[in-house]
Amino acid sequence: MNWHKQGNIKAAMEELLRGQEQATRLQSMVKDMLPPENPSDLAADLLIEVLSSFSKALSLLELGRSAEANSPPSNAGVRRKMQSPRRVSCRRRQHPYTCRTTFLKATEDGFTWRKYGQKNIYGAKHSRSYYRCIHKHGQGCQATKQVQRTEQDDSTFAITYMGEHTCTDATKPHDQPAPHDISSGSNTAGAANDLRATPPSSDLGNPKQECKEEVISNKSLSPPSSSQLLKLPELSAFEGSSPPMAELMEAVSEQYCISEMEYDPAEFKLEDMFELSNDAYNC
DNA sequence: GCAATTTGACCCCA
DNA sequence: TGGGGTCAAATTGC
Numbered sequence: 001m002n003w004h005k006q007g008n009i010k011a012a013m014e015e016l017l018r019g020q021e022q023a024t025r026l027q028s029m030v031k032d033m034l035p036p037e038n039p040s041d042l043a044a045d046l047l048i049e050v051l052s053s054f055s056k057a058l059s060l061l062e063l064g065r066s067a068e069a070n071s072p073p074s075n076a077g078v079r080r081k082m083q084s085p086r087r088v089s090c091r092r093r094q095h096p097y098t099c100r101t102t103f104l105k106a107t108e109d110g111f112t113w114r115k116y117g118q119k120n121i122y123g124a125k126h127s128r129s130y131y132r133c134i135h136k137h138g139q140g141c142q143a144t145k146q147v148q149r150t151e152q153d154d155s156t157f158a159i160t161y162m163g164e165h166t167c168t169d170a171t172k173p174h175d176q177p178a179p180h181d182i183s184s185g186s187n188t189a190g191a192a193n194d195l196r197a198t199p200p201s202s203d204l205g206n207p208k209q210e211c212k213e214e215v216i217s218n219k220s221l222s223p224p225s226s227s228q229l230l231k232l233p234e235l236s237a238f239e240g241s242s243p244p245m246a247e248l249m250e251a252v253s254e255q256y257c258i259s260e261m262e263y264d265p266a267e268f269k270l271e272d273m274f275e276l277s278n279d280a281y282n283c
Numbered sequence: 284g285c286a287a288t289t290t291g292a293c294c295c296c297a
Numbered sequence: 298t299g300g301g302g303t304c305a306a307a308t309t310g311c
Contacts, residue, residue, distance in 0.1 A: 116305095117289090117302070119301065122300055144302095
């Protein structure tokens, strides 16, 4: 394994995590600025795209690391086609429930779960645990979740929620915030640091399975640098806005810039990433 | 003794 | 055909 390459990937993933957190905060601020009667706005839509890009990049890096870490040693300079990747965090069996992946430092989310299985995942460093809501039988709650440690950080869990809680969990805190959902933009900076998470409240009748992915990092927001900023045309619309907004926009831009600088496409097998993307997000 | 967890087996599906 | 998801018996802990 090329430890130097792995180190670059890990550093890039950490930067992406920071960037996503900052973008999430920015999304919350944008939402607050929009008039309630017309919540749709180009900036808000763009932020959804930004967050989606962060999620996809992180997952692709995760897959890339997994494949790299588990590939047998090969001669230097010999390019080997990556093994066909398995889907990550998306159940294979068809059901109408939504699925949503979060990356958290803890698995606590305010609900009571019962573990019903654990599997060693092919090519994964850590096994995956399967939980269902403790009220599955009593109240017919169909919510389940899968928990797996991420490979780049053993203290971070990739938690995939499937289905939604239909139960009235007595242990659930009353002041539980709305689910952190990048598609709804309902989260706030406080919610981003809140480890509790709930499945989204929609799409039960939609037979097409959805996968949303979010990354919540507990790491603090680092001060943005004014150098090396990738100035996106759409983001320039925020110039002249309140200082926190401008600061966040710079921070988000920086994450994009770092992401580009950290990777040598030839080193990271960019074509493999595109191959992976077709499979990993076809859910 | 009960509840939660573990783990091997089975089923589903790409 | 094989990996992922689920089931259920066995095991463990309180």
